[in-house]
Amino acid sequence: MTSPIRTERHDNVLVVISDNPPVNALGQAVRAGLKDAIEEAMSDDAIEAVVIRCDGRTFFAGADITEFGKPPVGPNLPETLDAMEASDKPVVAAIHGTALGGGCEVALACHYRVAVPSAKLGLPEVKLGLIPGAAGTQRLPRLVGAEAALPLVVGGNPISARKAQGIGLVDEIVGEDNLEADAIAFAKSKIGQPVPRASEGTANEDGLRDPDLFDRFRASQARKIRGFDAPNAAIEAVKAAGTMSYAEGVKKERELFTELMSGTQSAAMRHYFFAERAANKIDDVPKDTSLIPIRKVGVIGAGTMGGGISMNFLSAGIPVTILEMSQDALDRGTATMRKNYENTAKKGRMTGEQVEQAMGLLTPTLDYADLADCDLVIEAVYESMDVKKEVFGKLDEVVKQGAILASNTSYLDVNEIAAATQRPGYVVGMHFFSPANIMKLLEVVRGEKTRDDVLATVMKLSKTIGKVAAVSGVCPGFIGNRMLSKRQEQANALIMEGANYWEVDEVLLDFGFPMGPFQMGDLAGIDIGWHRDPSKVTTVREALCAVGRFGQKAGKGFYDYDEARQRTPSDEVKQIIADFAAKEGKEQREISKDEIRERLLYPMVNEGAKILEEGMAQRASDIDVVWINGYGWPLYTGGPMFWAQTIGLDTVVEGLEKHDLPVSNYLRERAAGSGKFD
């Protein structure tokens, strides 16, 4: 087996090259090759400098995640990096693509780093429930200071080469197409000079000067890191870089890393890493299926959903023709889109020029004929099968053959919609989640007749517009809403049986959801779909509407809200619910938070099992992807199906039986057998 590492001599410079597709992950063979190459360079006097670079699309993108959870195989990266850094011969990292995780740590152990303008550098280990494990938390702060290091290590997001140069992580930006030659020239220019070592850097003094820097930073990240273990460990590791010797700091990092690696959160987040990528693959659609070029998109409906959907394509540089039934609705829709972009620009996440660029790609129209040359048309009209059938009938007449016709329906039968056209093979569901320009999930609903090239095109397109797609079969509510309905059923039943509605929300908040069902109702508006007749009260929500409790917008819904929209439970609502229960002859009783959690979450797992059994989802991990990206299921548990396996499917079955809730055969079989869904 040839090593993925080779060396080339350029005069007195040794170039060490990794060729380990797809991302030059630092697997065992790469680490061994790197170690040998470093030893070769150090032992040969004819070599006076070293350049380390990678073939293919990127510099090392980190440790090989597929090796995690298996017995470690040497050589270990930190020792190789320490040997390299100890050399007196200048070692230069030549960076392109994404130098991430262990890859960034390789660069940090080099004496210098040069990068092409398009390169990015980062330490995304926290996204895997880990922290850097090859001294990244100790070298980086010493090189760039704690203040610049914290966002990288704790946030896990990469930064551009220019930004990296700005904080001192990159020494020089070189020619985009001249990386190796420029890196060799740079290395030659450093021969004979004392080599700078990040491990000996003193930039971290600011970490000592400003002791509450770390508490301040932790507080600033509180909402984002709530429930996650790794970010706090990352802060502790960076803090150690300011309070301990390098050797002690590395030891501290190793302790924190080892603890996280053996924890459930990292296992869950590594599961999610591969789940997200697997979701984009459709098992029975050949990988080489030809794609339909999408050069122009049509969107029907300029409301909240239509506008949000359009923004995804405009932001990706794809022109959109948006159609409404009235000029007024069209003007309102396009004005809202502009306002959303301008708000993003105000937060510094877009420039004014980018706003104009995006809006410049938008063509509003009242005429279906303007959609004729679209390659994809997405309808986002009122959730009525009759309305959708009418729209698809018109599209069928107007839009060119070979174009994809997609419905944004959240639960209607895509097969029935397809049957309203002469081209059911080109009909597919593209279920976006509100706000559509923000939420990452896209449920791709595969009709019985949806063609392979249509599916393959939509899956590829989802990545282009920054979405995470998962394929669902045609069933009411598809994957996400179908499971949500089970949770909602129990939430409503629980409060009728005496559970405090605020405790139902607290259980989900404590579990890691961004909010609970009653908070969500207040946010969305209790009066959505209300018949507006206060004398007609058949549900709790109608009872709340009847007394003007429309939700946050009215200052009261399930909760009372102060000016800062801080919520407090309402005795009036508690009484309304109790009266309702009495009318329905429901005994009220104390209900524990354990029972609330089991009754909210276990039926969702059971429904997920049924979805798998019916073939409505390709794999259990797709269901995890849907719930993490569409509904805020806490990432550090891996999603509903992975979480159920972690606590034990038999525990879920026992819980369902204890609460007299249905148990699907599929779940029961899996619990009695492997304890896993796939």
Ligand code: T1G
């Ligand atoms: N290990 C193993 N496989 C990896 C991998 C990795 N680090 N990164 C990507 N892959 C696979 C991926 O599963 C997919 O496989 C293919 O490569 C293309 O990936 C010691 C402990 C680099 C930005 O977290 O962020 O270093 O599906 O579809 O969209 O302190 O991959 O084709 O079979 O994502 O162009 C830290 C993870 C590890 C980086 C490219 N590093 N990777 O994105 O392609 S922990 C990371 C990414 C660590 C050290 C610690 C992205 C990418 P398949 P892709 P992409």
